[in-house]
Amino acid sequence: MKLQEFTKGILRKNPVLGLVLGLCPTLAITTRVENALGMSLAFTFVIVLSNLLISLLKRFIPRDVRIPTFIVIIASFVTIVEMLIHGYSPSLYEQLGIFLPLITVNCIVLGRAEAFASKRPVSETLLDTLGMSVGFSLSILVISFLRELFGTGKIVVFGHQVIPGILSSPAVGMILPPGAFLVMGILLALMKKARVV
Amino acid sequence: MVGKEEVKPVAVLVITCLVWGALLGLTHSATEKRIEEAERAELYRTLSQIFPSAQFTEENGHYVCSENGVVVGYAVEVEERGYGGRMRVLVGMNPDGTVAGVRILSHGETPGLGAKVAEEDFLGQFRGKGLEGMALKKDGGEIEGVTGATISSRAVVRAVRSGLENLRGWAG
Numbered sequence: 001m002k003l004q005e006f007t008k009g010i011l012r013k014n015p016v017l018g019l020v021l022g023l024c025p026t027l028a029i030t031t032r033v034e035n036a037l038g039m040s041l042a043f044t045f046v047i048v049l050s051n052l053l054i055s056l057l058k059r060f061i062p063r064d065v066r067i068p069t070f071i072v073i074i075a076s077f078v079t080i081v082e083m084l085i086h087g088y089s090p091s092l093y094e095q096l097g098i099f100l101p102l103i104t105v106n107c108i109v110l111g112r113a114e115a116f117a118s119k120r121p122v123s124e125t126l127l128d129t130l131g132m133s134v135g136f137s138l139s140i141l142v143i144s145f146l147r148e149l150f151g152t153g154k155i156v157v158f159g160h161q162v163i164p165g166i167l168s169s170p171a172v173g174m175i176l177p178p179g180a181f182l183v184m185g186i187l188l189a190l191m192k193k194a195r196v197v
Numbered sequence: 198m199v200g201k202e203e204v205k206p207v208a209v210l211v212i213t214c215l216v217w218g219a220l221l222g223l224t225h226s227a228t229e230k231r232i233e234e235a236e237r238a239e240l241y242r243t244l245s246q247i248f249p250s251a252q253f254t255e256e257n258g259h260y261v262c263s264e265n266g267v268v269v270g271y272a273v274e275v276e277e278r279g280y281g282g283r284m285r286v287l288v289g290m291n292p293d294g295t296v297a298g299v300r301i302l303s304h305g306e307t308p309g310l311g312a313k314v315a316e317e318d319f320l321g322q323f324r325g326k327g328l329e330g331m332a333l334k335k336d337g338g339e340i341e342g343v344t345g346a347t348i349s350s351r352a353v354v355r356a357v358r359s360g361l362e363n364l365r366g367w368a369g
Contacts, residue, residue, distance in 0.1 A: 031308040062206040069213050076217035080224045087228035090235035152309045172345060175309045 005124050009131030015108045016139035016184075017191050022108040027180040029099065030144035034157050040137035042099040046081070047109045048129045050074045051117040055125040058118045070113045078104045108132060139187075146183050151175030240287070240302070244272055247289035247298035259367055262289070270297045271364045277356035279314075280348040281305030288360030290368070296323045299357055304349075311349030319343055319350070323357055331358050 015021050029035040054061075054070060061069050082100040086093045103109065112132055117125045148155055151174030153167035173179050244253050244260060251262040251269050260272040272289040282305040289297035301315040313319060322340050323331075332338025333350055342350035 035308070060209065062209050065206040065210045068210060072210075072213050072217055076221055079221060083224050083228045083232065087231035087235065090239065093235075094239075148309075172310060176307065 002124065002127070005127040006131040009128065009133075009135040010138065011135070011196050013132075014135040014139060014191075015111075015132050016136060016143075017187055018135070018196075019108075019111070020188070021111050022106045022136065023184075025099075025102045025106050026140055026143065027177065027184070028102070030140050030147055030180060030183075031151070031175045032148050033141065033144045033155055033162075035099075036137075036140040036144035037157070038095050039099045039102075039140060040133070042096045043103055043106070043108075043136055044130075044133035046074075046078055046100070046103045046106075047112060047133055048126065050077050050109060051112055051125050051129045052122060053077065054113045055117040055120065055122045061118070066118060067110075067114065070110055070118070074109055074113070075104045108136060143180070143183050143187065147174045147179050151179055240274075243287055243300045243302060244289070246300055247272065247287070259364070268292060271368050272297075273360050273364050273367075274302065275356040275360040275363070277352045277359075279304055279306050279352040280311050280346070281307060284352055284356065286353060286356035286360065288357055288364065290361060290364040292368075294327060294361075294365050296326050296357060296361060299323045299353070301353070306346070306349045311343070311346040313343045314346065314349045314353050319353070328358065328361060331361070 009015065011018070013019055016023070016026050025039065029039050050073065053073060057073070078100055082093075082097070085100075086097065112129060116128045120128070145155065149163065150167070150171050153170035154161060154165045155163040171179075174183070241253055244262065245251070248262040248264075248270050251264050253272075254261050254263070258273065261268060262270045262272060270289055270291050272287060275286045275288055277284050277286060284304040284306070285302040287300045287302055289299070291297045299320045301320070304312070304315060306312045306314060319341075326339070330339035332354060333340050333342040333347070335342065335347070336351070338354070340350070340354055
């Protein structure tokens with residue numbers, strides 16, 4: 001077991017702030033910390049299981065058609081999971097339902113399938129995808145925390161006020177799309193400056 | 198001559214698609230009923246927020262709400278276009294034709310801004326109102342819109358109007 005396969009995803013090859021992948025869902029859902037929590041859970045579930053599946057099947061997938069095959073496997077798997085959750089756990093679906101279809105097109109999942117799972121053993125794939133999940137979750141939690149705090153003046157998670165209103169006139173732009181680009185840009189610059197990536 | 202090397206990728210892709218397509222079909226038919234039931238249960242839960250101790254019966258898209266056999270109101274689901282796409286609004290009406298309550302079933306409005314139309318501060322204003330004055334204050338009515346979210350607020354007002362008109366016509 002190589003522990004670095006796990007740790008690299010957290011900082012050095014952080015999917016959002018290091019590899020700069022999966023920006024579409026990142027920009028779209030980081031308006032609230034609550035959304036980021038839901039997305040983190042759904043993302044971890046999908047990337048770990050679908051990449052394990054691809055790592056198991058890699059011997060049978062011809063090189064020429066590997067990308068379409070990965071996409072068929074990932075998209076079908078996510079859709080099946082979505083239908084099962086919707087039918088058997090409506091309350092969980094209420095929290096995670098809208099994030100699952102977004103993950104189907106999340107390029108981090110396909111990116112890890114192509115760059116890692118299709119070439120490496122199952123145990124390393126597990127470490128790699130878990131590390132990527134931690135890295136992705138940390139990134140979107142930090143971005144959504146900054147956006148919600150400055151955009152609404154407070155942090156509310158599942159109805160609990162974690163940080164009470166500290167700004168009397170919050171900058172609404174922070175929870176609109178421009179705010180996402182601003183926060184992402186500043187964080188990327190800081191990561192580069194600190195030579196983390 | 199087509200060699201084995203050319204056929205294999207095509208065959209694998211076709212088989213992958215067939216297998217996953219079949220799995221999708223199986224899951225769909227296994228969960229279809231449960232998903233429908235879950236959505237109905239969700240709708241009834243929302244209905245009981247408007248009419249707390251009522252029983253509901255559905256009659257072609259309208260809901261009759263009754264307590265011990267006495268009709269206490271009617272409800273209908275209305276679709277309207279908001280700022281962020283489709284918005285599903287549940288409108289409840291008292292037997293006298295005024296609004297009993299409004300709930301947003303789903304919407305795609307901006308979080309922290311337009312999404313505030315789904316909160317009680319805004320929706321509570323409709324309770325007890327008829328069609329008179331059913332417009333935003335800036336449009337000459339009596340409803341205070343959500344600041345910075347006029348399009349979302351107008352969409353809800355339109356939905357409540359059309360729901361109320363629909364229910365009045367239907368309940369006679």
